[in-house]
Amino acid sequence: MSISAFPYSTGFLVNCFEVIPAAMDSCIGVEQDLDKALTKFNGLHEHANKCLEDVIKQVEELKKEIANQPANSPLSQEQSAAVSELVASIKQNVSNLSTDHRELHATVSRVGKSIDRHFIADYASVAPKAESFCNDANRPIMEQAIAQHLYRQGLEEAGDAFVAASGCGPVARACTFALLQRCAAALAEGDPSAALEWAERHAADLQHSPLPFTLHRMQALKLGREQGVGAAIEYVRLVFPAHAARHERALQAAVCALAWCAPGAPPPPAHYRHLLDPKALGAEAGELFVREACTLLRLAPLSPLAGAVLAGARVLPALHDLRAKMTHPHVVAAWADEELPLEFINLQVDLGEDGGGYHSVFACPILRQQASEHNPPMRLLCGHVISRDALNKLAMGVKLKCPYCPMEQSPSEARQIYFS
Ligand SMILES: [Zn+2]
Known part of the structure; x- marks a missing residue:
């Protein structure tokens, strides 16, 4: 069946491919309502504080005035009028504040409705066979995938507990990916030693990779922080010459950044701040490490379970949209059950850079x-x-x-x- 045979073909296809950006639109839509609620909340907060301050001031002034009177003398007529006036004004203020609060509640519940309106809560229609994950044949496969994922993430204890509880049979525990994951976690904590050790072992394969330099730079800055600039310079002299040609500018920046490593150094200029933030630098190095190591070892950067979940999450909105169009009365009337109203080959959903490859x-x-x-x-x-x-x-x-x-x-x- 050709695409032109479909009465709404252009719109249909455009819609299919716009599903992912549509998720972004949904987020923006909710954010707008949330911003409205926050603005109102902040406005009310300020207004309420001002009202309360005014009332407190008035009460204190009146209290001072009454305190000036000799003890046990009755209030003058003017004073008792001022007291009743103040009481009435306080009551009015409290009532106004509670009205404002009620209105705020309406704005807050509008955010909840906005989330319901912008996002699809029920995907059951596009996955009518979801229960097949739990049948006798597939359940062990699912459990194996979960255990494998836990071991891959380096969560051996959780993996062991899961295997014992589910009784899903033995799952390979030792996993290269778990080792990489541990190196990446150490990097994120600011410690490059395990990753450096791994990179040394694979030096020959990493000749054209930016990874060794990134790790050595991190180590030099760590030495600067922990053992002083002298130790860092010594390390730099030892390892950086091999990287000088390829990373000249980054290397200069790293050496300059050492000047701000010493204890009691003034705050660094903005362009060195990133280099001197061990957590930020470590997280970046961790990502690069996993990417480069997976490429080198020909490992998928995601476990089969994580890959399936990521790809599934990206593809769900498109499937939902497709389902909605397939069940549209015009389409139902024009097509038989077993047919798709568009070319099968066009039924692709972009899984994005990191989710692609499936x-x-x-x-x-x-x-x-x-x-x-x-x-x-x-x-x-x-x-x-x-x-x-x-x-x-x-x-x-x-x-x-x-x-x-x-x-x-x-x-x-x-x-x-x-x-x-
Ligand atoms: Zn051809």
Whole structure:
């Protein structure tokens, strides 16, 4: 079915791809209501304080005036009138304040309604088979994935407790990723020694990576803080020459920053502040470390569970939007149950930079069948992908015309694709 056959095709596709930015719009919408509530709250706070101060002042003045009277003498008529006037004014003030407070409550509950309005609370319609995670066949798989995730994060104790409680069978405990995670956690705490040790072991593979310099810089600044600038300079002389050519400016900045490491040094200029903040520098180095180490060891930076959750969270709004459009009366009337009102190939949702790299199953755009071991996806010379059965059907002897671009090529030039 071609895309032009769909009566709202353009709007439909645009909507599909706008779902992720739409989440941002939702956040902005809620933020606006929240800002309104906060402005009102702050205004009321100021106003209430001023009212109370005024009342206290008036009470104190009256008290002073009455205290000046000789003891046990009755109040003059003017004084008792002033007392009743003040009491009435206090009552009025209290009543005004409680009215303001009630109005504030309405503004606050509007934020709750705004959250309900801007976000989808119930995703059950797009995941009608969610309960299949809990059936006898899938439950152990889920539990293994959770245990694996815990071990990967270096949370051995939690992992052990989970394995014992769920009885999900043995899960590999020793995990390279957990080691990396521990190095990254130490970096975030400002300690680069474990990461440096790892980087030393992989020095040959890290020749073109900024990681060794980043770690040595952190170590030099740490030495400057803990053992004095002299020790740091000694370290710099020892290790920095190897990095001088590639990181000249960063190296100069790091050496200059040492001047502010000494105890009692004046506050550093703004552009050195980042270098002298061990936590900020450590968090940044930790991220770089995990990224570089995962690339080097060919590890996915996320556990299968974390990857699935991240990709799922990104894809849910798009699925929800799609579902809403599929159940629209116009669409229901025009299409049969088993058909999608748009090209399957266009059903992609961008998972973003860090969430990308996940492949859903491949469905052949020609035969509209899910690829399998016997009918795998094949990449044509032009870059288009179809299933092997479709390729065999389309091939005319030694010639094949791509159904999409339509480049002429030989069927033997097509290559099988493997999704990992
Ligand atoms: Zn092509």
